[in-house]
Amino acid sequence: MDGSFVSLVFFVVVGVIALSVFFSFVPVMLWISALASGVKVGILTLVAMRLRRVVPARIVNPLIKGHKAGLDLNTNLLESHYLAGGNVDRVVDALVAAQRADIDLGFERAAAIDLAGRDVLQAVQMSVNPKVIETPVVAAVAMDGIEVRAKAKVTVRANIERLVGGAGEETIIARVGEGIVTTIGSSQRHKDVLENPDRISQTVLNKGLDAGTAFEILSIDIADVDVGKNIGAQLQTDQAEADKRIAQAKAEERRAMAVATEQEMKARVQEMKAKVVEAEAQVPLAMSEALRTGKLGVMDYYNLQNLQADTHMRKSFGHVDEKADAGIDDEQG
Structure with a gap:
């Protein structure tokens, strides 16, 4: 008695598991819905979809929708679009909307639009509502x-x-x-x-x-x-400002050149002064050499010294007269 009961329970459990596997693999309820909607889809066709890794509901439900709208569709068209990576439900919705709006749109063009990455349903809606x-x-x-x-x-x-x-x-x-x-x-x-x-x-x-x-x-x-x-x-102002800067740059360049020229002239004057000082330093040496060699006598040297002193005295008198004349002019002014 106990052994038969256990066997019965075992067969019931196995049957339940088998039925669960069968109904999970074979979409019987979906097949019944298709038959009730007037769409002829064989049970073997649904099983073949499973084998091809196609979700039957993604094909049958849009097919039922299109059949109710009066569209001429079949499972091969929808399944091929699904396997190509398209959105079957959106394509069927677009076809239904195009038919209602009297827009000439076939399945092949709608599928091509969908595969191109555009929302074909939105395109149909935009054709009706800009x-x-x-x-x-x-x-x-x-x-x-x-x-x-x-x-x-x-x-x-x-x-x-x-x-x-x-x-x-x-x-x-x-x-x-x-x-x-x-x-x-x-x-x-x-x-x-x-x-x-x-x-x-x-x-x-x-x-x-x-x-x-x-x-x-x-x-x-x-x-x-x-x-x-x-x-x-604004452009004219910017141009004027640019011209001003160019003129300032050129003026600065000319000023720098003038300063450089002035510095060069000062350097030349200093060089000439240095040569004069050097020449003046050579005069006593030349005179001593002349005295030593007898080319210049002592009396000649004294006469030369007197001449220089007289010249210096005359220059001094000249400076005094110029200062006196300047003082008279200031008093008259």
Whole structure:
């Protein structure tokens, strides 16, 4: 009795484990949901998905959703997109949204857009509900030298045909900014831009800035226009300051050259004085040599000394007369 009971319990436990393994490997409930929704998916197909390491729910649930929306889909299409690394659920949602919005979008194009890294569902929604892109403040200088700051709002709609390989929002913003700079820079006066800001939007819109992008520009509206700095006056001031510094540098260079010339002249004068002193030092030696050799007599030497003393006395009288004349002129003044 006890042995049969143990055997019964053993078989029950083994059966429960086997059923658990079976239902965990074979998605029976998912197969039942598909049949109840009118989607024909074989149980062996679900098992094969398990073997191919595909989550059956990621395929069957979007398939049920697409079938209810009237889309012509099958497990092979969805499974191949899943194995390629795509988001099957998002692609099916995009197809359903495109069908409701009467947008021509097939599974192959939607899958290509999804694999390209773009949100295909957001692209479909943007095709129905355009998006507004706000550019940063763009600063440009008019011909009169006044800086003008402008900010624009660009209304774009996704272009399904150019989503694969088309440029993104950054390109739109860059091109609009370039158009704003060109329009402001070609204006004669900054007041013309302030009086007619729609001129910027019209000029930029006519340039076809959406070429090669994943969007279609619907409108460009100038959100804000402000007057900035007087760049022309600032440039002139900077140029004048630069010219002033150049002139000061040249004057300093000329002064340095003059000082150097003066120092050189002083050095030459000192050199000449040194030569004179050296020559004067040679005079007594020459006279003594002349006296010693008999070329100069004693009386000649005395006459020379008297001549020098007389000359010195006359110079002294001359200095006294000059000082006296200067004193008389001071008294008369």
